[in-house]
Amino acid sequence: MFHVHIHASFLECVPLLLRPENRTAFAPAFTVIDNDGTLWTEQPLYFQALYVFDRIKKMAPDHPNWKTKEPYSSVLRGDLKGALAGGEKALLEMTMATHAGLTAEEFAESVRQYLARAIHPTTKRPLTKMVFQPMLELLDLLRAGEFKIFIVSGGGIDFVRVFSEEVYGIPPERVIGSSIDAKYEVRDGKPVIVKQPSMDLIDDHEGKPVGIHRYIGRRPILAIGNSDGDFEMLEYATAGKGPRLGMILHHDDAKREFAYDKDSAIGRSVRALDEGPKRGWRIVSMKKDWKVVHPEKAE
Amino acid sequence: MFHVHIHASFLECVPLLLRPENRTAFAPAFTVIDNDGTLWTEQPLYFQALYVFDRIKKMAPDHPNWKTKEPYSSVLRGDLKGALAGGEKALLEMTMATHAGLTAEEFAESVRQYLARAIHPTTKRPLTKMVFQPMLELLDLLRAGEFKIFIVSGGGIDFVRVFSEEVYGIPPERVIGSSIDAKYEVRDGKPVIVKQPSMDLIDDHEGKPVGIHRYIGRRPILAIGNSDGDFEMLEYATAGKGPRLGMILHHDDAKREFAYDKDSAIGRSVRALDEGPKRGWRIVSMKKDWKVVHPEKAE
Numbered sequence: 001m002f003h004v005h006i007h008a009s010f011l012e013c014v015p016l017l018l019r020p021e022n023r024t025a026f027a028p029a030f031t032v033i034d035n036d037g038t039l040w041t042e043q044p045l046y047f048q049a050l051y052v053f054d055r056i057k058k059m060a061p062d063h064p065n066w067k068t069k070e071p072y073s074s075v076l077r078g079d080l081k082g083a084l085a086g087g088e089k090a091l092l093e094m095t096m097a098t099h100a101g102l103t104a105e106e107f108a109e110s111v112r113q114y115l116a117r118a119i120h121p122t123t124k125r126p127l128t129k130m131v132f133q134p135m136l137e138l139l140d141l142l143r144a145g146e147f148k149i150f151i152v153s154g155g156g157i158d159f160v161r162v163f164s165e166e167v168y169g170i171p172p173e174r175v176i177g178s179s180i181d182a183k184y185e186v187r188d189g190k191p192v193i194v195k196q197p198s199m200d201l202i203d204d205h206e207g208k209p210v211g212i213h214r215y216i217g218r219r220p221i222l223a224i225g226n227s228d229g230d231f232e233m234l235e236y237a238t239a240g241k242g243p244r245l246g247m248i249l250h251h252d253d254a255k256r257e258f259a260y261d262k263d264s265a266i267g268r269s270v271r272a273l274d275e276g277p278k279r280g281w282r283i284v285s286m287k288k289d290w291k292v293v294h295p296e297k298a299e
Numbered sequence: 300m301f302h303v304h305i306h307a308s309f310l311e312c313v314p315l316l317l318r319p320e321n322r323t324a325f326a327p328a329f330t331v332i333d334n335d336g337t338l339w340t341e342q343p344l345y346f347q348a349l350y351v352f353d354r355i356k357k358m359a360p361d362h363p364n365w366k367t368k369e370p371y372s373s374v375l376r377g378d379l380k381g382a383l384a385g386g387e388k389a390l391l392e393m394t395m396a397t398h399a400g401l402t403a404e405e406f407a408e409s410v411r412q413y414l415a416r417a418i419h420p421t422t423k424r425p426l427t428k429m430v431f432q433p434m435l436e437l438l439d440l441l442r443a444g445e446f447k448i449f450i451v452s453g454g455g456i457d458f459v460r461v462f463s464e465e466v467y468g469i470p471p472e473r474v475i476g477s478s479i480d481a482k483y484e485v486r487d488g489k490p491v492i493v494k495q496p497s498m499d500l501i502d503d504h505e506g507k508p509v510g511i512h513r514y515i516g517r518r519p520i521l522a523i524g525n526s527d528g529d530f531e532m533l534e535y536a537t538a539g540k541g542p543r544l545g546m547i548l549h550h551d552d553a554k555r556e557f558a559y560d561k562d563s564a565i566g567r568s569v570r571a572l573d574e575g576p577k578r579g580w581r582i583v584s585m586k587k588d589w590k591v592v593h594p595e596k597a598e
Contacts, residue, residue, distance in 0.1 A: 028470075030472075104516075148472065161516045172516035172517055173447065173449075173472075173515045173517075174472075175516065182512050182513065183505075184508040184509050184535070186534070191531070191534050191538045193508060193512040207483075209483040210483050213492040214481065214499075215472065215514065216471065216472045217403075217456070217472065217474065218471055232483060235485070236490045239489055239490045
């Protein structure tokens with residue numbers, strides 16, 4: 001039933017971790033997996049950014065000043081390059097501006113509605129079909145081995161939680177991600193959580209081990225990512241005692257997905273690819289190691 | 300096998316929640332349970348405060364100024380009343396001063412060693428034997444019904460995580476609690492998490508729903524606490540759709556445990572006991588509803 005779409009080389013290290021004697025009481029089989037570029041596609045830009053741009057368009061009538069204010073004006077004109085000119089910082093600002101003030105339940109409903117209709121800009125497939133089939137099969141294999149699987153995303157925790165259970169079989173309490181502050185309020189007699197316009201955790205680079213400690217409290221034994229933002233997570237996970245494994249997906253398949261690494265603004269991967277092998281991390285070539293990439297093309 | 304030590308009245312509401320048709324996809328059976336005063340005793344003071352005082356005594360040789368600086372000097376003289384005169388704020392300050400700078404693994408080891416030898420000031424029993432037998436049996440019942448049980452403690456998340464699995468069967472990733480900031484560092488070549496002298500989350504009162512949202516991302520359907528610090532948690536959990544239940548333990552058994560509510564500095568309970576019944580919350584009398592209190596006295 002497993003790894004029908006995965007070359008053996010992709011999986012040869014995992015069975016070692018699956019042996020019961022390789023689980024210690026202090027480090028049960030916690031697995032941490034990045035989302036964007038590791039569980040699903042992240043090009044031409046993070047799918048949450050597509051959602052943020054969609055919200056900016058919806059909210060624009062109530063924010064007339066956005067017409068002349070960057071990066072909002074670029075978003076409203078459909079100028080992707082201008083919208084992203086301010087880098088991660090501008091993306092964060094737009095994320096907070098479009099999420100703050102919503103209750104947790106309103107936000108989740110808004111994302112749910114968006115994902116039900118959103119299609120990928122180049123493949124025109126639903127965003128939730130842009131997941132990686134070999135990774136879905138790896139999740140099944142790990143679950144069968146009773147690994148506790150956590151997503152550790154640079155993206156928003158509450159965004160990923162909306163679809164993680166349905167798409168990956170990973171429940172909301174096993175999602176770690178970037179977060180903005182939240183406040184408890186009784187609004188019109190109903191107790192709610194309201195999203196605030198200030199950062200809580202930036203779950204990227206050194207923020208990933210911090211997030212892992214916050215949410216799990218133990219050092220994982222298996223970490224999988226694809227970019228330099230995952231470097232510290234793999235460094236942390238592979239440094240403990242006993243068998244451990246770090247894996248880096250290399251996006252080298254321009255034909256079936258996207259090919260990018262050192263020069264990409266999204267999912268830039270320099271240090272992970274250079275230093276990873278010296279540290280014993282396994283570099284997975286999507287081109288060579290994966291028989292299929294996305295699920296609808298499976299079989 | 301279950302509730303041999305619990306009067307039926309304590310449990311009569313739970314079977315309703317256990318029915319499969321009462322679980323919705325949006326709100327699986329998440330349960331949130333306070334720790335101090337709900338899962339174990341919290342008198343004459345929080346057990347984590349005993350640990351903090353123990354660390355102050357150990358660290359004193361390196362901090363000569365503590366001899367004349369309150370509240371440290373009271374702690375060093377063994378003057379409990381003086382040590383607690385500054386209330387929760389002083390406790391927090393002492394907690395940060397004694398925890399910061401330790402790596403996560405050093406801290407966990409320090410707590411582990413402390414709990415292995417610590418005894419309760421009045422009963423002289425090990426602190427980990429001061430848990431409530433009827434609550435252990437309720438946990439078994441909820442687990443059998445596939446509830447996802449989370450501890451939601453005003454105490455430190457990393458403190459509770461050390462013993463939660465062994466004592467309650469609740470793994471570290473299902474513990475929510477107050478936290479100080481953490482930083483990722485590569486120290487002498489080893490990647491570690493280092494505790495910082497600044498607050499992250501105060502998981503008490505309105506901080507409890509915030510913590511629940513942060514760690515679970517869904518509204519629980521069952522919440523159990525014992526003090527006003529749990530009020531907002533019960534308010535939040537019992538406000539959603541479908542069957543829900545809030546329970547407040549009333550410490551009214553001076554003979555078998557401690558009797559306190561409105562006038563106690565630790566675990567003060569005024570609003571929870573007054574308003575709870577009007578909101579349909581079940582008040583559990585430890586004196587009347589529990590056949591036994593602590594496990595060693597069971598059978």
